[in-house]
Amino acid sequence: MKKRRRKKIVIITVVTLLIAVLIVSSVYLIPKMIMKPVEVYPVSRIREYYFGGPQMGCYGSITAGSFQNIYPYDGVLIDTICVQEGDPVKVGDTLLKYDLNIQNLNIKTIQINIDILKNRIKKTNNELDIIKTLAPSSPPPPPEMPEKLITDGEELNYQGFLYFVVSGTGTSPEDPFVFNVLESVTIPPSFFNAISGVPNPPSYYAELRVFYSNFVPTHSWKIDGAQFQDLSSRALTEGINVSSGVYVNSDDSISINNLPNDFGEFKQLAVTVDYIGGPHYSRDEIDKMRINKENELAGLKTELKQICLNLEIEKDKYGDGIVLSEIDGVVSSIKSLDDLLPGEALMTIQSETGYQAEGTVSEFNMGKVFKGQEIIINSWANGMTYTGNIISISDLPVPSSSSMGSENPINTYYPFTASIDTSDMLIIGDWVEILFSDLNETADNEDAIFIPNAFIREEGMQYYTYISDSNNKLKKQYIKTGRSNYGYSTEIVSGITIDDYIAFPYGKNIKEGAPTIVAEDSIYG
Structure with missing residues (x-):
């Protein structure tokens, strides 16, 4: 059951x-x-053709004659304005001078920082050379010393100081206990008490050999322990730093400050004196020190390269601080700095004849345009085409721009002025189309692939779309974009071809791996 x-x-x-x-x-x-298949469309069906013709340029306007606008540098003081309104000027005449004292001080500061960095690099190189000479070693056996000195030696080591007994018996000035210490060591009162013989005789003689942190010798200090039997001695109450108040002069003599002369005998050590007894490192410790020092050196060199670049930029930013006239003409206006609005010209030089066009250039093309560059100017008023040359390009951006063609309207734009080569009568303020002839593409536009912007999505700093793979599954495909076709479509430089099938990248079924089907109808209905 x-x-x-x-x-x-x-x-x-x-x-x-x-x-x-x-x-x-x-x-x-x-x-x-x-899962419902995602419709995909042949790229050849949705592509748009480039509208053709030179497109790199902007819309501008005709102004009254050639002129030169002077815009003040932000944050730079003007020392002298050398002209007045109504003064005639020639090309090369001085218009104003800047006070570059602050900028020159900045340059000197950068140069000082460069010198400091170079010294740090030199020092780091020396430290690296010393590390490369190190060999793996083990500490020597402990020396035979009176128990009270061994105890004090352990106390120093406990404090993190490198402290080694080299030789000697400590029984006479000719055979003192020889200690090797680093310059940063402060000898504690207990050490002086130990060699003084108080309260337990005998007293001892000692020699402290002092080394820099890179183990280069500096000076020695010979001590008679009996001189510290006075319990009120500074050494017995505060301790003594082995380098404090001791200076090695250029003539190899020793100067002593803040230490009584009866504290012992000081002299310079020869460079050949070794830091016997230490330090001791394993192979792994030496390799780690070398790698860390090499990384430190590489970082300093990178920092030096960047600061040298900053120096060149600072030097080139304002030149000699003198602004010259670029045209023959008359000073038509000079505004007060107190009343000057952002982006407004401080001074204008007006030529007596000729016309000029004003336009803007994007930040991405600033490096491609230059003074004297030839441009093409199409007049909307009379339909005529003229040539001209860029006269000046401002360093100050404008709040908006009449960009055109393959220029991106969200970029930052800088105003420029250009001459117009014509004797025709033009109307001031008329709109013109300005084309940068040297910047226009010469590639075969018929082979370029432009797809509607709606098919392109953005992820961080990358663009992507969805296409059908060889298994008829939806695939996320990253693409590289090129020119803009009047803001309606974008050129695909790489990532998809004319033979691919592309999906509209929005909707609940848009997921990688989703099945795809070729759409029978056009996406536009």
Whole structure:
């Protein structure tokens, strides 16, 4: 009876699990199996053709004659305005001079920082050379010394100081205990107490050989321990830094400040004196020190390269601080600095004859345009085409621009002025089309692929779209874009071809791996 009951329970459990699996399959798997295909369109069907013709340029206007606008440098003081309104000027005449004292101070500061960096690089190079000479070693066996000195030696080591006994018995001035210490070590009162013989005789003689942090010797200090038997001695109350008040002069003599002369004998150490007894490093420790020092050196060199570049930029920013006239004409206006609005010219030089066109150039093309560059000017008023040359380009951006063609309207734009080569009578203020002849593309536009902007999505600094792969599955494809076709479509430089099939990249079914089907109707209906 119990066996039948258990068998019945097992059957019910298995059936319940099967039903649960079927429910899960119906909820999650079946919809995926019957996912609605995403319609894709041949790129050849949706592509748009480039409107053709030179397009790199802007819209501008005709102004009254050739003129030169002088815009003040932001944050730079003007020392002298050398002309007055109504003064005639020739090309090359000085119009104003800037006070570059602050800028020159900035240049000197940068130069000082460069010198500091160069010294740091030199020092780091020297430290790296020392590290490269290190060999793996182990500490020597502890010297035979009186127990009280060994105790004090351990105390120094506990404080993190490199402190080694080299030789000697400490029994006479000719055979002192010789200690090697680094310049940063402060000898504690307990050390002087130990060699003084108070309260436990005898006293000892000691010589402290002092080394720089790079283990180059500096000076030695010979001490008679008996001189510290006076319990009021400064050494017994404060301790003594082995380098404080000790200076090695250029003539190799020693100068002592803040230390009584009876503290012992000081002299310079020869460069050949070794830091015997240490330090001791394993191979791994030496390799780690070398790598860290090489990384430090590489960082300093990169910093030096950047600061040298900053120096050149700072030097070129304002030149000699003198602004010259670029045209023959008359100073037509000079405004007060107090009343000057942002982006407004401080001074204007007006020529007596000729016309000029004003336009803007985008930040991305600033490096491609230059004074004297030839441009093409199409007049909307009379339909005539003229040539001209760029006279000046401002360093100050304008709040808006009449960009055109393949220029991107969201860029920053800078105003420029250009001459117009014509003797025709033109109307001041008429609109013109200005084309940069040297910037216009010469490639075969018929082979270029332009697709509507609606098919392109942005992710961070990249663009992508969705296409059908060889298995008729939806694939996320990153693309490289090129020119803009009047803001309606964008050139695809790489990522898709004319033979691909592309999907409209919006909708709930747009997921990688979704099945695709070629649309029968046009996307536009």
